[in-house]
Amino acid sequence: MNTATIEQLIVERFLRYTAIDTRSDDHIATKPSTAGQWDLLHLLVKELKELGLEDVLLNADGFLIARIPSNIPGSAQPPVIGFMAHVDTSPDMPGNGVRPQIIEAYDGSDIPLGDQWTLTTADNPLLKKYVGSTIITTDGRTLLGADDKAGVAEIMAVLQYYHDHPEIRHGALEIIFTADEETGHGMDGFPLEQLHARCCYTMDGGRSGEIESECFHANRVDITFTGVMYHPGAARGRMVNAITMANRFCMMIPQSESPETTDEREGYYYLGEISGDSSSCTLIMNLRDFEASGMERRIRVVEATAHAVQESSAAGKVDLKVIKQYVNMAEYVSKDPLVMEKLQQAVERAGITPIMQPIRGGTDGARLSEMGIPAPNIFAGGVNFHSRFEWVAVPAMVEAAVVIDTLIHLWSSEQA
Ligand SMILES: [Zn+2]
CATH class of the missing domain: 3.30.70.360 (Alpha-Beta Plaits)
Known part of the structure; x- marks a missing residue:
């Protein structure tokens, strides 16, 4: 993968998606709970169709499932694998009128977020790792929405890249975008019969390197x-x-x-x-x-x-x-050891040291794992979720996309 190209594909999508207010609301029982989530889901359907994908389903509960057929010739095919992300942002912080600050060639100093708040290197020592890179922060008024629009953008960017490079061989893929993850209702009514994937990686983790197969x-x-x-x-x-x-x-x-x-x-x-x-x-x-x-x-x-x-x-x-x-997904994910083995290998091949720790939270992947499809979590790059201090380094998003691509390649050598 050409990282300069994938970077451009990710950033343009990320900014487009964060401009849409998709804050979910846990006081509303209908799914999706808010109109903005529909807006992003409809945009994603349009973008997926522009990639020439024919099998794109958006159901009445706001589940978007897209299938990308294998382009590997012959009858011996690798297993179908899935990637998942959620379109909503946390109800805990305002998510309307997000105005991301893009800091190019970051110089390593504290970053003002509007005139009231500051993103300090003291609270965020990880910032130092990205001196010289592009950092995206909030302007202090809202959250950023890297949770989980970074995940959505990374998945979409890889699909665009594959579309532009038909010579890249990959097995069949399933993409799942969910609504209302933040209110805990992300998997309510999930149409499990629609899914053929052996496993489904959830792009909903934090800083680069984090991979998680255990949650609360x-x-x-x-x-x-x-x-x-x-x-x-x-x-x-x-x-x-x-x-x-x-x-x-x-x-x-x-x-x-x-x-x-x-x-x-x-x-x-x-x-x-x-x-x-x-x-x-x-x-x-x-x-x-x-x-x-x-x-x-x-x-x-x-x-x-x-x-x-x-x-x-x-x-x-x-x-x-x-x-x-x-429930804690650990016991369900461990039933298919290859799922985490491949993930660990993919992260290492991307030149990143895997950080394996339990998530002090949960994801839609935990519910999907319990339903029988192991769905561990992969970093999407963002930091300080659900907060005005949320930020993401562009290189971390690129690394997440490289992990997606590497995983797809690693799985393509297996037989379904
Ligand atoms: Zn999330």
């Missing part, structure tokens, strides 16, 4: 506290305040197992959202743990805490609902 087990817990209302002036001994109940609950959740106090292989309880008033309060919590047994323990802790609040709240009521989000 994840559950969401919705807890509703219902109080008993009287006029506050005549409430003595009778009123049960739902805010007080929710507060009591939050205070009992182990503070030493919060996102702010844990890292590496430690799980956590995350108090994510609270809404309501003295009559009724709703709390949304996320539970994360790398071990299934650890997740069971966390659910028991939350249930016991809810019970304790119930017991101490007279006529007040506590209702709790546990909603499964995704």
